[in-house]
Amino acid sequence: MELLGSYWLRRALARLASLTVYEGQDTRTGMPVMVLVGAKGEPVEAEGSLKVLDRLEDALVLEWPLGAVPLSQYAGVADPDRLAHWVREIAKRLAALEAQGIRYAPRAELVLVKGRSVWLVGPGLEALTGEAASALLELARLLAGPRWEEFPLRDVLARLARGEVGLEALWAPPPEEAPAPEAAKEKEAEARRLPVEVEAAEASAPALPGPPREEPTPSRPRVIRIEEPEDPPFPVVEPRPSRGGRRAVGLVLFLLLLLGVAGAYMGLFRPQGGAARDYPMEFRTDPPTEKALVYVLEAPEGAGLEPGSLLLEAPGRVRFPVPGVYRLRIQVPGREPVDYLLEVPGPPLTIKVR
Known part of the structure; x- marks a missing residue:
């Protein structure tokens, strides 16, 4: 360094x-x-x-916001829905810059993200000036990788790069399509024509003599009665006082006490962090023959990792107990240690040894 x-x-x-x-x-x-x-x-x-x-x-x-990472770390592995949110946030910032007369071409290495927050690096610098639409399309294609075909904003980005729509098309809802005027006229003409045809059909039908119609007798309304019988269908047996009543009450109280003690014991010795779930992360070295010791300096609340403890010897795989930002110290034999902020979950981390 x-x-x-x-x-x-x-x-x-x-x-x-x-x-x-x-x-x-x-x-x-x-x-x-x-x-x-x-x-x-x-x-x-x-x-x-x-x-x-x-x-x-x-x-x-x-x-550098604490816990933020460059978008390039998600190249080829970004979730389509999460990537769609990032693209919309970048587009809103690009539109605000264009309103100030600033042209900025976003690059995956120069956009930081943390959760749903997005930061642009250096808008206004000469080296970062460029066409926003085409750069945003290339950025999204790089991050989506093999899942580009299922990316929800793929068609809008393509139209944006061709100049057919503006940046606001990425976050504005699509306009509702009004019905075609010809279809509306046909429906109106059909609505006017139907009553006339029905009346004409009724007028042209000859009246045929038939038997006199009898008026239907009104039927009584259906009523369902649910009544409680005065006498029970079974003989009533009065409970007799038993001498073992007090013993039964004492036994119930004793069982409740045992259940309370067991619940308190399980609550005290239950592992922290709620449901048992871990977050695997892979650590690689470049070249693969190199070894690196990874220590924990700071961990999120509830992780249960002691500061200064050895996490693993890379290359290898480790399971983190909770998500969040971990501050690690990477020690390669013969070189100065390097501190690194790792966001979990995330893509594999490669330790390059030069």
Whole structure:
């Protein structure tokens, strides 16, 4: 890792012409940051964009929301419904930027997400200027991967890239189609014509003599009566006082006491976290022959993992008890340890050793 001022440059996220974007870390606070080296232009302070924390001689330092990850981590594995929400949120931010006269081309490496929240990196910089519609289409196709055909916004994005619709078509409900005027006229003419034809048919039918009609006698209404008999259908047996009544009451109270003790015992020694469910995550190394020790520094509430405990030796697979953001420390023999914020559940994590 390189050191730029007070910031570690952990890894390069994107290289665009003269701009290089790094995932960094503040050496003073340990908080994650994003470092843009060679940035030209002034980033826009807008809703859903990262805030500028520091300005160096040839770099900008942006905030990195705790627990957020680049969209590129979901390349090829994004859930279609979750991806549709992200695409709509990105489109809303792009429309707001276009209203300010700013052209921005989103890239998967430069869009951060956390749950349903979305942040754009560096709108307003020269290297990130581009056509929003085509870039958004390519971003969605990259993330959907093999499930692109079932992505619900696929057709709208294609029409957007061809210029047939605007960005608002991604989140606005489709307009209701009015009935065709010819069909409406036909229905109206049919409604007017039907009574006339029926009357004509009734008038043309000859009256045939027949037997006189008898008026039906009114029938009595059907009534269902449900009455309680005065005498019970079985003999009434009066309970006799028994000497064992007190013993039975005592036995019932004793059984209730045992059940209460058993319930309290199960409540005290029941494992935390509610229903037994885990979240498997795979850790890989590149090259696969390398080994890395992964320790837990911080875990979500209810995980039951002690800070500083060894999680696993990569490559390998581990099951996390609860979802959330875990702060890990990755130690490769002969190299400086690296802290990493891992969102669970998520795609497999590859540890590249150079």
